[in-house]
Amino acid sequence: MNPLSHLDELEAESVYIMREVAAECEKPVMLYSIGKDSSVMLHLALKAFFPEKPPFPFLHIDTTWKFHEMTEFRDRRAKELGIEMLVYTNEEGLAQGVNPFDYGAAYTDIMKTQALKQALNKYGFTAAFGGGRRDEEKSRAKERIFSFRNTEHAWEPKNQRPEMWKLYNTRIKKGESIRVFPLSNWTEADIWQYIQREKIEIVPLYFAKLRPVVYRDGNIIMVDDGRMRLKEGEKMEMKKIRFRTLGCYPLTGGMESQADTLDAIVAETLGAVSSERTSRVIDHEESGSMERRKREGYF
């Protein structure tokens, strides 16, 4: 009988990957999106290098449309842990007034994909950890743990570098970069069980609470500030909701739930009937939309 549980094995694998990157890559960074996967990644990074500080900075791409509780959480955690937290916003997009209501898919491209590329170029990072998991979506299911990007930050799914055993080839040419996914083999259930086991702090939005919401195209959207535009016939109401994933508030659907403790969330998730990406509005557009955005440089 294996003395390690499946969570122990997943943890050890992620730690191994992080240490390999720190040892071999010239200038790594850890992308931090404030969500539960990022909280797990940060926790793993603290453990991987203990008692040393993670030997790389953290980077948050701020679209300025994140939930307020998210940005507060980000700043507080960075301060408490004494880690370096870089925050980057596409100022040009901001100045042009790019917003999630009028710009549709272009909003995600300009404020997330382009902003990420700009930030990586600005600091010259050669490797960026991302919290992507293979169970999230079909094209992610085929991506390697070390995923290579050309000088345009584009992914070439047809020509992925072979990845054997636990031997990672981290060599790149100037201008190229690597996206590294240490949580590749984790599932949503693993993430929640690990948060529970390790008592990892997460944004309060994951817990059910009475919040102001509107119902829109089958999603429950939280009205987080005065910039939220109500459509005709929509009215704001208070509902006890929580979120399974976090992003920009006008694009993130919540769910009605009574789960206001970690145990209740885990119980609810393990019995869940819909996969978590249903609450991300952009993924529904068409079959293959995720792969297309990834090829263009989305995380």
Added chain:
Amino acid sequence: MKDLLKFVTCGSVDDGKSTLLGHMLYDAKLLYTDQRQALELDSRIGNKDGRIDYSLLLDGLMAEREQGITIDVAYRYFHTQNRSFIAADAPGHEEYTRNMAVGASFAQLALILVDASRGILVQTKRHIRICILMGIRHYVFAVNKMDLLSYNRESYLKIQKELEKIIDEISSEAFQKQNASAAVLPYESVYILPVSAAEGDNITKKSGNMTWFEGCPLLEYLETVDVTYKNSGSGFMMPVQRVVKPQSRCAWKTSSLEDTNFRGFQGQIENGLLHTGEEITALPSREKAKVEEIFVTDRKVETAVAGQAVTLRLDKEIDISRGSVLVTGKGPDVSSMCTAVLLWMDEVPLLAGKNYYIKVGTKMLPATVMSIKYSIDVNTGMHLPAQQLQKNEIACCDLVFSEKTVFTSFEQNKALGGFLLIDRISNQTAACGVIRHSLRRSDNLTWQETTIGRKERSEQKGQSPKTLWFTGLSGAGKTALANEIEKRLWKMGKHTMLLDGDNVRMGLNKNLGFKEQDRIENIRRVSEVAKLFNDAGLIVLASFISPFERDRENAREIIGRDDFIEIYVSTSLKECERRDVKGLYRKARAGEIPNFTGIGSPYEVPENPDIVINTEGKSLSENADDLMRQLEKWLL
């Protein structure tokens, strides 16, 4: 406590792998409903009769859906009451063998599909061979499409018998060439069962159509099979990933640490276990120290076991860095030569004599494939003579590392017996390989340490021995310039030796032609000779067209980075052709010399030459003045 089973599914193109896995997830209610809805929607678009196409669940990439085949590994995750599973769905097509090997390298168990209506194919054997090569020790054969044979028992039994025979053949063939230490069987368990992936027979529940079959259904078997790795019983072993630097402590949980000057060694334990207070040996230095503290990530423990990520603190400072291996007891060999089996994965073929980076454990260092002993036909297992190795081919080779390093045979330990070869120019992962055994020759042929060395010889001559490597087109003026420089150095009382391409080919290298492997061997010999002359204390002037970056990189590696000065004589093709001293360009233009550099074959301009000399419009003496000035810092 739930454990984890990682398995790979393989089979040939239409054996129905994706369908089988998709059906298993669907039936066991392991899909979320929206994935199930998307699946039903997707298959109505792609399918004629509106039935669910379970394979769409796994074939995720758009290119694959268009082509209807699986080109890369897809990973699927599911949990049952008893186990967590990760399934790697590997492509079956021969063209994507390397992607299949990626899936196999990750797995503890292989689920191999056989199409009962077609019987065992060449591909089936190839897949077994690759799984054995990549170290899988547990096998399940699902004899699929039994519905097409009306669930006939006799047809199944025939295939079952054949499979049992084949796996024995392939495993003994893979291991017969090894030394006696390989008493380990290449596989531990085999389970064969009849199924229908499309109809769902024997997938999650016993089939009513095949009551004659007494075994359990597939999912039940996967839930219960014991795949615990039975290691060979040797002691603790851990390759060092990194050294914890004491100066940058974290604010997180470190207040309880007493030692403020913490220096630790991080890695994952690959074998055995370790207790506080035990003595470890660091390889290759063989220095010893006692274990003071063990941390499993942030948690201090008394004992740590294989699989755990740890940080170790020792009682004294000894020579340990990334790539060192910590062991208890004697530990594995330290050697610089081995015999290994390679799976070639690069578009550019392998040629013997070429220099690569090798990554074994956490160590990366230069290595050369000295010889291809034989290639192995991946379909039949036959050993064939081979000069070079193409993508997706397998061969047994001898490798030499640039220094003594720590490794084991692959059977003994996967982590220190498997390796990658990395192309030094393109950075591509060119091959993966498994070490069969170390070669004693490197121990017997230890470098003779002579009392009088390069240092003494060059001090006596009052010079620093370097190799000046002149590269450039034919007729660029390399040899004329090298000759002039040698004269000047000689006048200054320097001791020199000039090596010229044409002259070397008339003597030392007269058995070599102009094919690619000959070209590589030509440069290798010249570089070794240059190095010997440098050892003798001489300044070497080497004049070779050497049009390819990889060849020059090879020379640089052999001669030594600090002693190799690359001088690019950058005279343009137009000017060289105008001069045409030997009449070669005219012949090449007339088609009489194929692959002539600059005409039929490219010249790769050096990316970072130490010195560039353009001879156009200047006299030889002006060029020599210029070059002497630039050489000052190295030679004087």
